[in-house]
Amino acid sequence: MGKFEIVKRKNGEFQFNLKAGNGQVVLTSEGYTTKANCQNGLDSVKKNAKDDAHYERKEAANKKYYFNLKATNGQIIGTSQMYESEAGREKGIESVKKNAPESTVADLSIEI
Template sequence: MGKFVISTRKNGEFQFSLKAGNGQEILGSEGYTTKAACLNGVESVKKNSQDDARFDRLESKNGKYYFNLKATNGQIIGTSEMYESTASRDNGIASVAKNAPDAETYDQTA
């Protein structure tokens, strides 16, 4: 079962990562100035991960594949790691869709 982990960056901003049951990060967030905004980002991932149209499937300049998850307003709420193939990237998308809705949130900033 997946989990969201909230942590702080060196600059004091909050961030979350969605981790699969094996502990591997499958989606990482931008930096947020407040914990409340970060928690809103987690809720947005839970909701938007269930709509395949919210995933942008992309290729980087170095030929690796990744995806962004976008909110209804078009803002990026999470970015994946880099994958070697489109099939691996698509498996990552499926993993976010499967793990995000019921994932528990662990706050490592408290």
């Protein structure tokens, strides 16, 4: 089973990553100024992940493939890694659909 990890960037912003069961990052958020906003984005991913209509399939200038997951309002709430093939990108989308709704959340942003 996958899991979300909330991390704090060096610039002080919060971001989350969705990792598949094998530990590979399949979706990354933008940077958020507050942890609460980061959590809201994460919750939106959980809510929208199952609906294929929320996935925007893209091809980068370097001919690699990726996708964005969008909220109901059209805002991007997560971006995938780069894939060598369209088939790889589709597997990534399937991984997000399967893992995101039920994934646990690990908050790694806590400072000790």
